[in-house]
Amino acid sequence: MASTVKNMKSMPKSYFYTDDSVKSITKHEGKMSDNFYKEAAAEVVRDAAGKKVEGVQQPATLGSHMSSPEIPEAEPEVTPESPVPESTPASPAPASEAPQEQPAHPVVEDTPDDGFDDFDDFDFVEAYDDDPVAADERMLPENSAASAIKCAFLGVGGGGGKLAKAFLDLGFHKTLLINTTVKDQPEGVSAEHFLLLPGADGVGKDIELGKKVLENNSALVEDAIRTRIGKVDWLFVLAGGGGGTGSASRILDGAFNRYLRSVEAAGQVVYVVTRPTAQELLNPTIASNYEHLLSEVALQPHIMIDNEKQLQLLRGKVGMLDLYPSANRNFAKLLWQVLKLADETSPIQSFDSKDLERVLSTTGRMVIGSTVARDVNKQDLGSILYQGCLKSSPCPAPAGKASTGVMLLIVTPAMASNPSVSKNLEAAFSYVGGRTDTLFSGVYVKQRLPGLIAISVIAGF
Ligand SMILES: Nc1nc2c(ncn2[C@@H]2O[C@H](COP(=O)(O)OP(=O)(O)OP(=O)(O)O)[C@@H](O)[C@H]2O)c(=O)[nH]1
Ligand SMILES: [Mg+2]
Numbered sequence: 001m002a003s004t005v006k007n008m009k010s011m012p013k014s015y016f017y018t019d020d021s022v023k024s025i026t027k028h029e030g031k032m033s034d035n036f037y038k039e040a041a042a043e044v045v046r047d048a049a050g051k052k053v054e055g056v057q058q059p060a061t062l063g064s065h066m067s068s069p070e071i072p073e074a075e076p077e078v079t080p081e082s083p084v085p086e087s088t089p090a091s092p093a094p095a096s097e098a099p100q101e102q103p104a105h106p107v108v109e110d111t112p113d114d115g116f117d118d119f120d121d122f123d124f125v126e127a128y129d130d131d132p133v134a135a136d137e138r139m140l141p142e143n144s145a146a147s148a149i150k151c152a153f154l155g156v157g158g159g160g161g162k163l164a165k166a167f168l169d170l171g172f173h174k175t176l177l178i179n180t181t182v183k184d185q186p187e188g189v190s191a192e193h194f195l196l197l198p199g200a201d202g203v204g205k206d207i208e209l210g211k212k213v214l215e216n217n218s219a220l221v222e223d224a225i226r227t228r229i230g231k232v233d234w235l236f237v238l239a240g241g242g243g244g245t246g247s248a249s250r251i252l253d254g255a256f257n258r259y260l261r262s263v264e265a266a267g268q269v270v271y272v273v274t275r276p277t278a279q280e281l282l283n284p285t286i287a288s289n290y291e292h293l294l295s296e297v298a299l300q301p302h303i304m305i306d307n308e309k310q311l312q313l314l315r316g317k318v319g320m321l322d323l324y325p326s327a328n329r330n331f332a333k334l335l336w337q338v339l340k341l342a343d344e345t346s347p348i349q350s351f352d353s354k355d356l357e358r359v360l361s362t363t364g365r366m367v368i369g370s371t372v373a374r375d376v377n378k379q380d381l382g383s384i385l386y387q388g389c390l391k392s393s394p395c396p397a398p399a400g401k402a403s404t405g406v407m408l409l410i411v412t413p414a415m416a417s418n419p420s421v422s423k424n425l426e427a428a429f430s431y432v433g434g435r436t437d438t439l440f441s442g443v444y445v446k447q448r449l450p451g452l453i454a455i456s457v458i459a460g461f
Contacts, residue, residue: 136227138192138227138228139228140173140174140192140193140229140230141173142173142174143172143173143174144171144173145167145336145339146339147172148340148342148352148356149234149353150234151174151234151236151267151339152174152175152225152232152234152235152236153168153172153174153175153176153236153238154176154225154237154238155176156178156239156245156248156249156252157179157184157239157240157243157246158184158240158245159239159246160178160239160245160246161178161179161185161186161189161238162186162324162328163240163272163274163305163331163332164177165177165186165188165328166325166329167236167332168189169188169332170332170333170336172336174229174230175193176193176194176224176225176229177194177195178195178197178221179196179197179245180196180199180201180203180213181202182196183201183202192228195224195228197214197217199212199213202244203245204244206244207244207247207288207289210243210246210247213245213248214245214249214252218252218255222256222258225259226262231263231265232267233260233266233267234265234268234360235256236269236270236271236272237252237256237269237270237271238271238273239271239274240274241273241275241276241289241294242274242280242287242289242290244289246273246274246293247289247292249293250297257269266357267357268361269300270302270360271297271300271302271303272305273294273303273304274304274305275294275304275307276290276307276308278308298364298365299364301360301362301364301366302364302365302366303365303395304365304395305394305395306395306396309393309394309395310330310331310394311327313394327394334368334369334370334455335368337370337408338356338368338406338455341455342355342356342442346443346444346445351406351408351441355440356406356440358404358440359404359457359459360459363460364403364459365395365461366395366458367390367393367397367402367456367457367458367461368393368394368395369390369395369455369456370389370393370453370454371384371388371453372388372450372451373385373388373452373454374452376411376415376418377424379424381424381425381427381428381452382428382429385428385431385432385456386407386431386432386454386456389454389456398461399461400461401435401437402459402460403438404437404438404440404458404460405436405440405456405457406440406442406455406457407429407432407439407441407442407454407456408442408443408455409442409443409444409454410444410449410452410455411425411446411449411452411453412445412446412447412448413445413447415452416443416445
C-alpha cells in the first residue's frame with residue numbers, strides 16, 4: 001500500500017473516503033460532467049468492496065488521466081445487488097489485484113418501499129418558480145441597458161428597423177425588426193431579432209399593400225412578440241413615415257395591445273415615427289403615406305422625429321453615409337437617458353418611474369431634446385435650457401402648451417454645492433413649469449460633464 005499512499009500525495013485532485021462517509025472532496029477544476037459522477041459512483045462501489053476485503057483505505061480517482069495503478073480504472077467491480085450507475089457495465093471485474101468476488105455493499109441506503117414516493121410528495125415546490133423550467137429558446141435575452149420601465153422596441157419597415165437597431169446596440173435586447181423583405185435587414189442584426197412577414201417582397205411605398213400584409217400577419221406578429229419578447233410593460237413602435245410598410249404600422253395596434261393585455265402590462269404602446277425630409281415630401285406618395293401615418297398616431301402617445309431637422313443639425317458634422325446611423329444613435333441615446341435617469345436615485349431631486357410613466361402615457365405628440373449650458377451663472381438659465389432643448393431636439397417644435405413635461409438637469413458636484421447656481425436652477429424649473437400643466441423634474445450629480453446638461457420631454461400636443 002506504500003505506493004498507493006505515495007500516489008495519493010501526488011494526486012491533488014483526488015478525493016478520499018472512509019468506510020462511513022466521504023471525508024473530503026477537493027475542488028474539481030471546471031464543470032463536473034455526468035461522467036464524473038458516474039465514474040465517482042462506480043469508484044465508490046468498487047473501493048468499498050475492496051476495503052471490505054483488504055480492510056484499508058484506497059484512493060478513488062477523479063478521471064481516467066489520474067488512475068491509480070492499484071485499481072483498474074475502466075471496469076468498476078460491482079455485484080448484481082449493488083446500486084449501479086446507469087452506464088456502468090455490471091460485468092465482473094477483470095483479473096487484477098482487486099478481488100474478483102465482492103459482497104453486496106450498498107453505498108446509498110435505499111428508502112424502504114412504504115408505498116410513499118417522497119419525490120412525488122414534493123413535486124410542487126418548483127411549480128411556482130419565477131423562471132420557467134425550460135425557457136423558450138426563441139426568447140430574446142433581457143435588456144442589459146438600464147431602464148426604469150420594462151420595455152421593448154419594435155421596428156416596422158426599413159427606417160423603423162434601423163431606428164430599432166440603434167436601441168438594440170445600446171443593450172435593449174428585447175428588440176424586434178418586422179419587415180416584408182429581408183433586403184431591409186440591417187447589417188449586424190441577427191436572425192432572432194428579425195421577423196419576416198410573408199406575402200410580399202417589400203411593398204414599394206404602397207401603403208394599402210403594406211396594410212394588407214401586416215394585417216394578414218397580425219397573429220404572427222402577436223405570437224412573435226409573446227415568444228421572443230416575453231413580458232414587458234411598454235412597447236415602442238418605430239416606423240419611417242413615407243414608406244409603404246412603416247406608414248402602415250398602426251394597423252398592428254390591435255395586435256400590440258392584445259399582447260400587452262395578455263401579459264397584464266402596466267404600460268402601453270408609444271409610437272416613434274419619422275417625418276420625411278423636405279426633398280422626400282415633394283413626392284406625393286411619400287407625402288400622403290406620411291400624412292396617413294401622422295393622422296393615425298395623432299391620438300396615441302407618440303414621438304415625431306423630423307428627418308429634415310435632424311439631418312440639418314448633423315450635416316457638416318458627419319459624412320453622408322453616416323447621417324442616418326448617427327441620427328438614430330443620437331436619438332436612441334437621448335431617449336435612453338430619460339429611461340435610465342428615472343431608474344437612478346438623486347440626493348437632490350429624483351424623477352421616478354411613475355413620473356416617467358405619466359409622461360409616456362400622455363395622449364398626443366412628445367418633444368424630446370437636450371442641451372448643454374457651459375455658463376451656469378446666467379440669470380436667464382431657465383429660458384436658455386428650455387429653448388436649447390427645443391432647438392437641438394430632433395423633433396419638430398411643440399405646438400401650444402404641453403400637458404406634461406419633464407426637465408432633468410445633470411450637474412457636477414461643484415455646481416450642486418454652489419448657492420447661486422441652485423438659485424438659477426430653481427428659476428429654470430419655474431420657467432419650464434410655466435409652459436406645462438404638470439412638470440416632473442430631477443437633478444442628478446455626475447462627475448465629468450462638459451457643462452450643465454438639460455434633458456427635457458414635453459408631451460401632449
Ligand atoms: N430617422 C430615420 N429615418 C429613416 C431611416 N431610414 C429611412 N428613414 C425614413 O423613412 C422613410 C420611409 O422609408 P422606409 O422606412 O425605408 O420605408 P418602408 O417602411 O420600408 O416602406 P417600403 O420600403 O415602401 O415597404 C424614408 O423616406 C426616410 O425618410 C433611418 O435610418 N432613420
Ligand atoms: Mg422598405
